Amino acid sequence: MKKKIPEKTIQRLLLYYRYLYFLLQQGTKNISSKSLADLLEIRGSQVRKDLSYFGRLGTRGAGYDVMALRDTIAEILKIDKEKKVCVVGMGNLGAALVAYKGFEALGFKVAAVFDISPQKINHKIRGHTCHDIKNLSKIINEHSIEVAILTVPAEAAQETALRLEKAGIKAILNFTPVKLSLSKKVKINNIDLAMELKTLSFFIR
Amino acid sequence: MKKKIPEKTIQRLLLYYRYLYFLLQQGTKNISSKSLADLLEIRGSQVRKDLSYFGRLGTRGAGYDVMALRDTIAEILKIDKEKKVCVVGMGNLGAALVAYKGFEALGFKVAAVFDISPQKINHKIRGHTCHDIKNLSKIINEHSIEVAILTVPAEAAQETALRLEKAGIKAILNFTPVKLSLSKKVKINNIDLAMELKTLSFFIR
DNA sequence: ATGGCTATGTGAAATAATTCACAAACAATG
């Protein structure tokens, strides 16, 4: 053990969690790596290898206890511990994202939303009062927000990212098609939707 | 040559394209694999290997001609050829996506949008008249739409995906947190935003 | 031209991720 855990493994862990959650609702008590793998169209050995990073979670001959495994994964991923996020840029995409219930289900809480436009500041958007970006640092510190979702226009992305870093944000989910340059300390995940669409369409016909 | 091209290579090609586009606007005529790689924080050898799948695109000693390379990549990815897409489910996320200009820049045209709710059908949303999902097949065929963006509620996802397959859709960009089961012929890309956020936050601290 | 430099293109090596395959653990059954 003591190996570095691949990011892919973490992603699959989340998928396992979703299925286990569903299986439990259905009353399923036990599942084998093979059955779980079949649901996801992967190999049983992949499931077992992923889980083996975190100890011996199954029982030979019997498979995995659905509830126990779900809870263990929740603990590994800290789904049980609420984490606060903010959304910066309350335009089309930002507004859609704060309305999304799927974040809550994984332990996220939108604790603040920001914009620069006087049309939005101090107005309620999907139940969240929009703050002035000027107050970014203050509010992030007050609420101990660690993660930011960045949905400002591309032109403002780098500048805003720097403000987020200065405010002490640890991770950014970046929806802008801009490569952000920050210190290595800030973890960045880029969601490039146009790219996903293009990649997809490249592989047809 | 004649090797299978990795999906990762296609993704990077798109990033190269964006930078080349930008560099050309700045008046840069030539660039080395090293300089381009530095912008993306990858290795020069990665750039060269990626490009080598498509022939000899550079000049030894001099690097790559920015305009020529940009155009070659546009051709490889068929950015020059318009591809029609539809958006199914015009809720929060669907409405945000049809407003996005970034798709057009890569050669996509939103040719139709669909919903099931009488509140939306026949109403204009961001400039697109929303069609009844009942007419999916007809409209997809009329416009020769090949790609669908799926943004219906999770409960309706599998059923809607089957309708899309039957209507002749070749590829689906799936925003629902549901594993779609379709025949192998339909290419599916899943965008799981809650998962991206969770993966991101797992790796901090 | 010739020679010196620079940067490509590409096999080979290194690294990473997935899959195989099987011994060992445990369940179930009689």
Add this chain to the structure above:
DNA sequence: CATTGTTTGTGAATTATTTCACATAGCCAT
């Protein structure tokens, strides 16, 4: 409690991707 059958956990093998390293093409100055 022994025997049979099932399924885990994990090294080893395989496959995929990235990086190295260098021969060689082509630019440029003289």
